[in-house]
Amino acid sequence: MGSLRDVARRANVAVSTASAALNGTRPVAAETRRRVEAAAAELGYRPNVLARGLVSKRTRILALHYPAPASGFGLTEMQFATGAAAAASELGYHLLLSPENEDPLAELRYLTGTGLLDGVLLMEVGLDDERVPLLTAENVPFALIGRTRRPDGLWFADIDFGRLGADVAGHLTGLGHRAMAFINHTRDAYAGEYGPVVRIGEEIAASAKEAGMTYADGFDADTAEQGRAALDALLAAHPEVTAVAVLSDQAAVGVLAAVEARGWRVPRDLTVLLVLTSAQVAAMFRPRLTTLEPPSLELGRRGAQMLIEQLADDAAGPPPGGELVPCRLVPGDSSAPPRHDHEGVRT
């Protein structure tokens, strides 16, 4: 494979001129540039990014750092990567997958010191994510998909949870519901530190109350069995509930089973909403569930774009800032007005 020296030789110029001609780094006579370009084309010249990076300190490579998919990633999480890779690619960057190992922090620190990366994109960001201070200390440009508890001064792209809550409440009150419940993920050590799980509960509760609805929650569930139990407990404690939003699609399986078990039907006797589940998955349920689809691809894209923006111009450019992307409400067949039958007709 030809090197820049070969190109220069063939074009009868110095290596530095060939470099300048190809990169526009400095003025080059039109005729000279033409010759260099021709030579490069004939030789099928492709610059060595290692050599270039070694001197220029820029590789146009970004890393996407994510925790080991312990419980197995869903489609949503995976789309962050696809979106980020696509956006990076469009802007002339590459995305390196960097899965966590035993010692994530050490690994991340190591990786950022190898000179391979221009920046890091963080996935699955915790409310007090330790990677943030580390990257700050290492002086490595980074952006978040998600955000920490207080993300001031950071670049991040996250779901607009406020809007999500308002959309849920609006959808339900629009149908005439007056009492709703939310079945969240279980709050283990991890989820309790995980932004979406915390924020979504708060926002849905706030919006529901603001919209004048009775609100219940605290019946957390990750699995079908837990979903079934959650719904039963919920309706036992709050029989007035006519609509329920569910975070986990697995839990939704159980919720639907519980509805069926009591001889009810969705949406006639209970409106069921999925939240943060892709429309594709929501459409697989019977009845098709209404969902608030997370903008996963877009979050990945925006994260990568932000990171690249901040790389482009150290001086100018917009200051650090976050961007909140709304979810898309995709109506299914699981939303309907509540039945006005407080006399037990539902049973």
Added chain:
Amino acid sequence: MGSLRDVARRANVAVSTASAALNGTRPVAAETRRRVEAAAAELGYRPNVLARGLVSKRTRILALHYPAPASGFGLTEMQFATGAAAAASELGYHLLLSPENEDPLAELRYLTGTGLLDGVLLMEVGLDDERVPLLTAENVPFALIGRTRRPDGLWFADIDFGRLGADVAGHLTGLGHRAMAFINHTRDAYAGEYGPVVRIGEEIAASAKEAGMTYADGFDADTAEQGRAALDALLAAHPEVTAVAVLSDQAAVGVLAAVEARGWRVPRDLTVLLVLTSAQVAAMFRPRLTTLEPPSLELGRRGAQMLIEQLADDAAGPPPGGELVPCRLVPGDSSAPPRHDHEGVRT
């Protein structure tokens, strides 16, 4: 950030000795090695992979090349990446995401010439994939997830379609079925060139016949609407069919709808199997569908491992070869013995 020179200085040795001590490239006195390692640790030394790669010609970076997710990747496709990244990481390699752009071949050719990659992992391999001759010509090590029409002499990891067919046929005959049908993907220009779509049909047909079952297919479907139509057409033409396997989960939605529309029930009146769909998704259907779950993570893992193997020892090591990984049969509630009622009881 300290360089190797700093480490060498601090340990009172030459740079080359420091390098050798850290890499074990050549014999180093125990005491010297200790000093070097101490110095490296104190300085928080991390080798510059660009400099290293520039001279050693090896970067320990692999690229995963995949087509733009036009129709949107499913969970399955995404897991190739996760699996490959995990395996690579475990073996000290990194995985670079390389999404296709307008001119995939040119882009791939370019990328392999930049010196950044040790090898390439190809996803979504076509039966006559043009990337294969290109990579061969460029003399770039590569491995396939999937395989070409005649993959002799290539490294690849693919689904064991023969086994898949046998498992489907075995499962159904075991339940007593004598007539089955298969609803494949539609065969557009792309799918007709796409290995799984072609192979799966052939293998299921072959296994069904071998097992003595009546077999019907040709009713291809990708969407719920097409799935519904396919099942109706199928049963009209082949009323003896008591079990149907479906490739697309979207089509399965339609198949179930069609079953319900005729007042039938699964599995009482029809056994429905999903093929190449994750158990997680299959569990979302009502009833939960039996599925042959593709070993996506494993395929990604094996692909990466093979690629790295072939990088490790150019001379020794196993010769190129393929590995076929079986699908896992995950029973749902959609399989049952056929009803012995050829007199229309099912209607």
Added chain:
DNA sequence: ATGAAAGCGCTAACAG
């Protein structure tokens, strides 16, 4: 506008 020379940080001969 162009060329010559230096050097990014590292590994790989080659002497000693």
Added chain:
DNA sequence: CTGTTAGCGCTTTCAT
């Protein structure tokens, strides 16, 4: 066993 010497292929001063 260790130090010295060359580069890897490129960008970047600095002259010209």
